[in-house]
Amino acid sequence: MNGWTVTATAALAGGGAAVVWGVATGPLRRRVIAQNLSTTLFCSALLLLAQGYGRPSYVDIALVLALLGPVGTLVFARLLAEDLDEDPPRARALTWRAVGFGAAVVLAACVATGPGRAMAKLLVTGALLIGGTLVASRALAHGMPKGEDRHG
Amino acid sequence: MADAVIVVALLLVAATATAAVAVRDPVSQALVLAVLGVALALLFTVLQAPDVALSQLAVGSALTPLLLLLSVRKVRRQRKGRTE
Amino acid sequence: MTRRTTLIRAVSEVLAWWAALAVLWLVFITTVDALELVVGAGVALVGAVAARAARRAVDAE
Numbered sequence: 342m343n344g345w346t347v348t349a350t351a352a353l354a355g356g357g358a359a360v361v362w363g364v365a366t367g368p369l370r371r372r373v374i375a376q377n378l379s380t381t382l383f384c385s386a387l388l389l390l391a392q393g394y395g396r397p398s399y400v401d402i403a404l405v406l407a408l409l410g411p412v413g414t415l416v417f418a419r420l421l422a423e424d425l426d427e428d429p430p431r432a433r434a435l436t437w438r439a440v441g442f443g444a445a446v447v448l449a450a451c452v453a454t455g456p457g458r459a460m461a462k463l464l465v466t467g468a469l470l471i472g473g474t475l476v477a478s479r480a481l482a483h484g485m486p487k488g489e490d491r492h493g
Numbered sequence: 494m495a496d497a498v499i500v501v502a503l504l505l506v507a508a509t510a511t512a513a514v515a516v517r518d519p520v521s522q523a524l525v526l527a528v529l530g531v532a533l534a535l536l537f538t539v540l541q542a543p544d545v546a547l548s549q550l551a552v553g554s555a556l557t558p559l560l561l562l563l564s565v566r567k568v569r570r571q572r573k574g575r576t577e
Numbered sequence: 578m579t580r581r582t583t584l585i586r587a588v589s590e591v592l593a594w595w596a597a598l599a600v601l602w603l604v605f606i607t608t609v610d611a612l613e614l615v616v617g618a619g620v621a622l623v624g625a626v627a628a629r630a631a632r633r634a635v636d637a638e
Contacts, residue, residue: 342495350498353535357505364528365512372524379528380554383535390498390538398607402538402546406531406554413527413555420562421520461604 345393349386352442356382370430373417373481378432380410381439381474385446388466392450397459404466411473418480429482436478443470502536523561530554587629594625 360382363375384406391399418425447467454460509529516522530553537546602617603609 342497346495346498350501353498353501353505357501357532358508360528361505361508361512364509364525365516369521372521376524376527379531383531386535387538394541396543399538399543401605402534402543402550404605405547405550406534409550409554410531413558416555416559416562417524417527420559420566424520458604465601465604 343393345389349389349393352382352389353386368428369421369424370428370481373414373421373425374430374432374435374478376417377411377414377474377477377481378435378439380406380414380477381443381470384410384466384470385443388446388450388463392453397454400459400462400466404462404469407466407470407473411477414477415480415485418477419485422484425481426484429484431482432478436474440471440474443467443474499536499539502532502539505532506536519561519565523558523565526561527554527558530557590629590632591622591625594628595621598624598628 360375360379364372364379384403387403387406388400391397391403444467447463447470450463451460451467454463506529509525509532513522513525513529516525530549533553534546534549537543537549598621599617602621606613606617
């Protein structure tokens with residue numbers, strides 16, 4: 342048990358409870374936001390755990406999640422577009438807070454790793470995570486580019 | 494004390510799985526299932542099984558919700574077509 | 578546009594994709610050795626051709 346795992350545990354206990362509560366109750370727009378931010382939270386926690394366990398290969402899991410999580414949210418944004426059009430989900434402050442946490446985690450991990458290929462991998466993961474979360478929340482708030490007539 | 498993170502991950506999985514059963518609307522259920530998939534991947538990682546976590550992520554985070562939502566969409570369309 | 582410029586454009590696009598994907602591979606692997614480099618270069622080439630095909634398919638819509 343070190344600082345990394347303690348931080349991961351605290352973030353998972355606090356943020357995880359909020360995510361489960363948000364996704365299980367309330368209107369649809371709150372649920373999709375909770376699903377989107379769950380990616381950011383769990384990915385940051387996985388990065389912290391990879392550092393805490395001293396196993397750089399665990400970063401792979403965070404990398405895959407940073408890639409697939411936003412894809413999942415985009416699936417929801419695309420297929421639920423009709424339901425979300427009426428009151429679009431917006432949570433700018435919450436999204437930026439989650440993204441800020443993710444950026445802080447990536448930065449701390451980079452500082453701990455030191456320059457090298459491992460740090461480049463962390464930076465790629467962080468860029469995918471932050472970019473993916475922002476793109477997904479934007480797609481939720483403003484709708485996907487309309488492709489209804491093309492794809493049916 | 495070192496098991497605290499395992500306990501938290503287990504509790505998260507239990508809470509999300511209960512929510513997935515308790516929620517009745519299929520669309521909301523797909524959302525809860527997406528979170529459950531990621532929570533399970535986290536549990537596997539915490540239990541030091543990263544390869545299992547990777548395959549769980551690949552299936553649980555995007556593929557399961559996609560399948561569910563596509564079937565919901567198809568059922569809705571059929572119903573709409575029947576009433577018209 | 579003549580055939581020659583089309584060919585040059587296609588090759589340079591695939592090359593650009595290949596370079597980006599090969600760098601990505603180089604960053605993600607744990608140990609750099611000859612086998613990894615060969616496999617990485619091959620996979621990056623496959624990915625580059627696929628990426629160009631995907632880009633063209635998106636543009637054609």
